[in-house]
Amino acid sequence: MPSIHIEKIRASKIRMIQVAKRQLAIEDADYRAAIGRAVKGKSSCSDCTTLQLDRVIDELKRLGFRPRKPADAKPKPERRPLDTSAEASKARAVWLLLAELGALRDPSEAALNAYVCRQTGVDDLAWVRDMAPVTEGLKAWAARLLPAALQIRLDALKAAKLLVPGDTVADVIQRAAPTRRPDTFDALWAAWERMAIIASAAEGASQ
Numbered sequence: 001m002p003s004i005h006i007e008k009i010r011a012s013k014i015r016m017i018q019v020a021k022r023q024l025a026i027e028d029a030d031y032r033a034a035i036g037r038a039v040k041g042k043s044s045c046s047d048c049t050t051l052q053l054d055r056v057i058d059e060l061k062r063l064g065f066r067p068r069k070p071a072d073a074k075p076k077p078e079r080r081p082l083d084t085s086a087e088a089s090k091a092r093a094v095w096l097l098l099a100e101l102g103a104l105r106d107p108s109e110a111a112l113n114a115y116v117c118r119q120t121g122v123d124d125l126a127w128v129r130d131m132a133p134v135t136e137g138l139k140a141w142a143a144r145l146l147p148a149a150l151q152i153r154l155d156a157l158k159a160a161k162l163l164v165p166g167d168t169v170a171d172v173i174q175r176a177a178p179t180r181r182p183d184t185f186d187a188l189w190a191a192w193e194r195m196a197i198i199a200s201a202a203e204g205a206s207q
Contacts, residue, residue, distance in 0.1 A: 009070065010050045013050065013053040013054065014046075016057060017053065019056060019067075020067075023065055024060065024063055024065055034056070034206060035056050038055040038056040063071060066085060069076070083124070083125040091112070091138060092125070095107065097142055097192075101143070103142075116134055120125075120134060138187070142189070143183075146188040146191075148168065150172070150173075150188065150195070154195065157195060172194060173187050173188065173191040176193070177191065
């Protein structure tokens with residue numbers, strides 16, 4: 001079934017490219033040259049992968065192609081302004097942490113608002129008068145998952161020789177949040193971020 005879905009996407013992209021060719025009124029030789037510029041060694045869409053077709057479309061856009069919306073296309077719903085208050089930003093940050101921990105199937109803002117609605121009866125962060133129950137609920141959820149996730153990340157860093165062999169999760173928490181109780185969300189999150197920085201620095205150094 002996934003391959004059928006991919007083929008439908010591929011066919012849709014090829015149709016768009018044919019529309020672009022007609023819209024630009026380019027000769028066949030120029031069309032094939034455009035494909036060759038986008039995908040080295042190719043001169044036909046039938047030989048291109050789905051990702052390569054995207055490059056061809058980008059090249060045709062560079063030449064002046066402007067995709068048109070279908071006449072029956074439904075207008076996009078109006079987007080609500082994103083709540084950027086400190087309280088909402090904290091809740092959003094913990095929500096994204098939960099996504100990073102693999103706890104969410106959908107990390108989108110809409111899914112976060114659905115969660116907020118279940119907790120408060122209000123379907124948008126911007127309209128919640130008291131964010132504390134939302135944020136604390138998210139933090140408690142993450143705090144239950146972080147110890148195991150920290151151990152996995154610690155083991156990976158030790159295997160990569162980025163931490164000393166004797167280091168424990170408690171050691172990392174102590175270094176990351178020396179003034180906080182080690183079982184609190186803030187201490188656990190600080191340790192998670194510290195390990196992420198170590199891994200990121202090592203990855204940057206190797207490139």
